[in-house]
Amino acid sequence: MAFGKGDHLHLIDGSTFIFRAYHALPPLTRKSDGLPIGAVAGFCNMLLRYIEGNNGGTAATHLAVIFDHAGKTFRSDLYPEYKANRPPLPEDLRPQFPLTREATRAFNIACVETEGFEADDIIATLTKEAVAAGGDVTIISSDKDLMQLVGPQVQMWDAMKDRRIGPNEVVEKFGVGPERVIDVQSLAGDSVDNIPGAPGIGVKTAALLINEYGDLETLLARAAEIKQPKRRETLLTKADQIRLSRELVTLRLDTPLDTTLEDFIIRTPEPEVILGFLGEMEFRTLTRRLAEKMGVEAPVIAAAPASAPAVGEAPAPTPPEALPFEAENYACVQDIEALNAWIARIYEQGYVAVDTETTSLDEMRAELVGISLAVAANDACYIPLNHREGTDDLFGTAKRVEGQLDPALALEALKPMLEDMSILKIGQNIKYDAKIFAMQGVTLTNIDDTMLMSYALNAGKHNHGMDVLSEEYLAHKPIPIKTLLGTGKSARTFDTVAIEDATKYAGEDADITLRLWQLLRPRLHQERVTTVYETLERPLSPVLAQMEMHGIQVDRDTLSRMSNAFAQKMAALEAEIHELAGQEFNVGSPKQLGEILFDKMGLTGGKKGKTGAYSTGADVLEDLATEHELPGRVLDWRQLSKLKSTYTDALQDHINPDTGRVHTSYVQTGANTGRLASTDPNLQNIPIRTEEGRRIREAFVAGEGKTLVSLDYSQIELRILAHVANLPAMKQAFHDGQDIHAMTASEMFNVPMEEMTPEIRRSAKAINFGVIYGISGFGLARNLRIPRSEAQAFIDTYFERFPGIKTWMDETVAYAKEHKYVETLFGRRIHTPEIAAKGPAAGFAKRGAINAPIQGTAADVIRRAMIRMPEAITDLPAKMLLQVHDELVFEVESSAVEETIARVKEVMENAAMPIVALDVPLIVEAGTGKNWAEAH
DNA sequence: TGTTTCACG
DNA sequence: GACGTACGTGAAACAC
Numbered sequence: 001m002a003f004g005k006g007d008h009l010h011l012i013d014g015s016t017f018i019f020r021a022y023h024a025l026p027p028l029t030r031k032s033d034g035l036p037i038g039a040v041a042g043f044c045n046m047l048l049r050y051i052e053g054n055n056g057g058t059a060a061t062h063l064a065v066i067f068d069h070a071g072k073t074f075r076s077d078l079y080p081e082y083k084a085n086r087p088p089l090p091e092d093l094r095p096q097f098p099l100t101r102e103a104t105r106a107f108n109i110a111c112v113e114t115e116g117f118e119a120d121d122i123i124a125t126l127t128k129e130a131v132a133a134g135g136d137v138t139i140i141s142s143d144k145d146l147m148q149l150v151g152p153q154v155q156m157w158d159a160m161k162d163r164r165i166g167p168n169e170v171v172e173k174f175g176v177g178p179e180r181v182i183d184v185q186s187l188a189g190d191s192v193d194n195i196p197g198a199p200g201i202g203v204k205t206a207a208l209l210i211n212e213y214g215d216l217e218t219l220l221a222r223a224a225e226i227k228q229p230k231r232r233e234t235l236l237t238k239a240d241q242i243r244l245s246r247e248l249v250t251l252r253l254d255t256p257l258d259t260t261l262e263d264f265i266i267r268t269p270e271p272e273v274i275l276g277f278l279g280e281m282e283f284r285t286l287t288r289r290l291a292e293k294m295g296v297e298a299p300v301i302a303a304a305p306a307s308a309p310a311v312g313e314a315p316a317p318t319p320p321e322a323l324p325f326e327a328e329n330y331a332c333v334q335d336i337e338a339l340n341a342w343i344a345r346i347y348e349q350g351y352v353a354v355d356t357e358t359t360s361l362d363e364m365r366a367e368l369v370g371i372s373l374a375v376a377a378n379d380a381c382y383i384p385l386n387h388r389e390g391t392d393d394l395f396g397t398a399k400r401v402e403g404q405l406d407p408a409l410a411l412e413a414l415k416p417m418l419e420d421m422s423i424l425k426i427g428q429n430i431k432y433d434a435k436i437f438a439m440q441g442v443t444l445t446n447i448d449d450t451m452l453m454s455y456a457l458n459a460g461k462h463n464h465g466m467d468v469l470s471e472e473y474l475a476h477k478p479i480p481i482k483t484l485l486g487t488g489k490s491a492r493t494f495d496t497v498a499i500e501d502a503t504k505y506a507g508e509d510a511d512i513t514l515r516l517w518q519l520l521r522p523r524l525h526q527e528r529v530t531t532v533y534e535t536l537e538r539p540l541s542p543v544l545a546q547m548e549m550h551g552i553q554v555d556r557d558t559l560s561r562m563s564n565a566f567a568q569k570m571a572a573l574e575a576e577i578h579e580l581a582g583q584e585f586n587v588g589s590p591k592q593l594g595e596i597l598f599d600k601m602g603l604t605g606g607k608k609g610k611t612g613a614y615s616t617g618a619d620v621l622e623d624l625a626t627e628h629e630l631p632g633r634v635l636d637w638r639q640l641s642k643l644k645s646t647y648t649d650a651l652q653d654h655i656n657p658d659t660g661r662v663h664t665s666y667v668q669t670g671a672n673t674g675r676l677a678s679t680d681p682n683l684q685n686i687p688i689r690t691e692e693g694r695r696i697r698e699a700f701v702a703g704e705g706k707t708l709v710s711l712d713y714s715q716i717e718l719r720i721l722a723h724v725a726n727l728p729a730m731k732q733a734f735h736d737g738q739d740i741h742a743m744t745a746s747e748m749f750n751v752p753m754e755e756m757t758p759e760i761r762r763s764a765k766a767i768n769f770g771v772i773y774g775i776s777g778f779g780l781a782r783n784l785r786i787p788r789s790e791a792q793a794f795i796d797t798y799f800e801r802f803p804g805i806k807t808w809m810d811e812t813v814a815y816a817k818e819h820k821y822v823e824t825l826f827g828r829r830i831h832t833p834e835i836a837a838k839g840p841a842a843g844f845a846k847r848g849a850i851n852a853p854i855q856g857t858a859a860d861v862i863r864r865a866m867i868r869m870p871e872a873i874t875d876l877p878a879k880m881l882l883q884v885h886d887e888l889v890f891e892v893e894s895s896a897v898e899e900t901i902a903r904v905k906e907v908m909e910n911a912a913m914p915i916v917a918l919d920v921p922l923i924v925e926a927g928t929g930k931n932w933a934e935a936h
Numbered sequence: 937t938g939t940t941t942c943a944c945g
Numbered sequence: 946g947a948c949g950t951a952c953g954t955g956a957a958a959c960a961c
Contacts, residue, residue, distance in 0.1 A: 678955080717952095937961085
């Protein structure tokens, strides 16, 4: 295809990139052989940033990087002094030039240079060609010499300053439009390039003259008319010099080239090639970043020096030494000199394990008691800040323990290090510590989290708390916190722990964290889950921290009124139940209820399980409701009891007195599939399915002048199923925007869509969900309350009509059996150690293996959306507050609701891209209101 | 501390 | 052939 109208050529001025990179970065050298590579690193970084969208807001169809050729150019022949007073090339830059060419080619970008010409001439020639062909051009450079090329089809883009250069910017710079830039430059000359111009005339005067006379030739011809004697004299006597200058500054439009515009068509980089090159250069961060971008595993690169990691580079952990723990080795930091010495050591090393000790697990109410740091095994310290004497006086003001650093002073000293992007802060569940620090005005940046590493590595194998990890990986049982604080009613808070004990405990926590990091970091690579950790875990942690700290406003009065109403209704029901039972008993006790129902009243039903107690679950009571009035009343009572105790009562206790809001905690490692869990309180199970329960959502409100906006994925798990199991009929239905359950029903029962009844649709819906859960005849039968044989017949029909399902399920189970794990589309691994089990456990493991890739992929999708969200809405008065698996809730200034919805939708619907291109569209639906009931 | 129940996706 | 069973969570109350 010939280059032409509609095409857009981007020309990157390679020299600008190289010099900028060289001067912007410290003189980095390759670890293995000392080769200077700072400019190459910066160059690659800039190319990557360009690829990531720092391109002037215009997408290129064609792209090339243009370089200056080494050696003399035709300009030196014209004027030997041309560029003669340039400073010599730095020694360590010269060997990097060929490497930048190699880098460009490794990115699969065309690379152009021509002997005897400058990059600017090539750019000019290519620009002319592209314009003649009817295309558009963006020149990525800030070089003023290129401004003469700007025109209706040609713009420049200053990538460093993120600034477009069009005709207006040219006028700003030269006082004339692009077409007269050459004339002005010819007069004004250029000291950097050593172009003589007209002595005594600068850009200002030159522009003045050109604007007055129209162009350079006219000016020179009519120079005698100029009033100012000096200017007149100069123009008359230096006309030759000015014309020479014009030749020097005029870019050549006829540079010989052995490539054509078509050669510059955009090409995707080959992962092996570009990652190979970056690996060879030993650019670890860049390799990782690009590998993530391309959705492939980064190759392992030799360890970087532990002493001086490059900016933004996560240093490679040194191999762990199986040293026994020596708690008595931990230092207690009690003066500023000692603290500063630790900070200096951390700067030297480039990374540190951090842990905070506080008075509460609720970060929003916790007070900072102390901080521990570890730089190596057995090399840790504890900084006590707010330890108090154990005994409160009558006013609750216990005395501060002597010999502690002033907290403000200590934090002031630590803050620069904690906020320094070049120092890696390692934590175990570091979201907690980040929030504690945030309350102190310190923003923890550049973090690693051993808990999240374990989650990426081991989801499904074991939990990821420090105790488990320490025993699993370090064969060391940490000091139980119980031994310091006690349990139950007599439990103390950490601030009353003796500093000596606290030092051992806190020092150990930091020590363990550091050792875990040393072990787990390299395993991410070995187990091929670096991408999961880097793209789905590490960046989510700060996003969650922000959401949790914002919290959501909850109206206490609304809840309180509901509680009272529920209490009254419950009392009435209770009396009725006792009446029906003929005796008083604890309605909330399943055991007592079972005895009343089955022993006393003789209703039919069975015992259950190891405890031998009657089962009185909702399904059982619903069946019994046809025989007797009592079970129905109990169901009503239970519903109210649940709503009151779990929601209307408990939520009030969770309203933070300072903020008036409820701050949940998301557990990133809570669900093996990649889903989040929400605790203290759980805001992911606020009622909605019954009208009475749904009203609890009315208590979740937007602030003054704000609106709650809820956006949720429509049928995301079924869409993912359609994609992974490759179900053409279902994919088509999603493309057509059909009612998916009705479509399934129509397909299964041969009922035309127009004749669909709610009853048939309901069955199909149950089967659709059943499939996601690893369908079984028994389960479906119970759910639909139909005979098992009938349920099995449904399933058989389903598998017949959607043949991809069975194949996919079998393949998935086989994969799990072979690998002992399954994967989401994004590479998240969920281990299935039980898959080989015999007996009932086998069924569980099978269904889990089938469900995990679907639920997990959906979880990955919304995670990706959440990670991108802060930047997408950064300029809007909108805050992301809650996540409920397939729903995100925002609080937005009412005037910005529409814009927010548009932006959020965009991010959510495209969240799988570019790593995964689903065969079905992801659709997001939005709702708004003053409260969550209205918004959902 | 373990079990049962039930709220959500 | 029997086992038992829909997937993933958290919180509250009861029972021991």
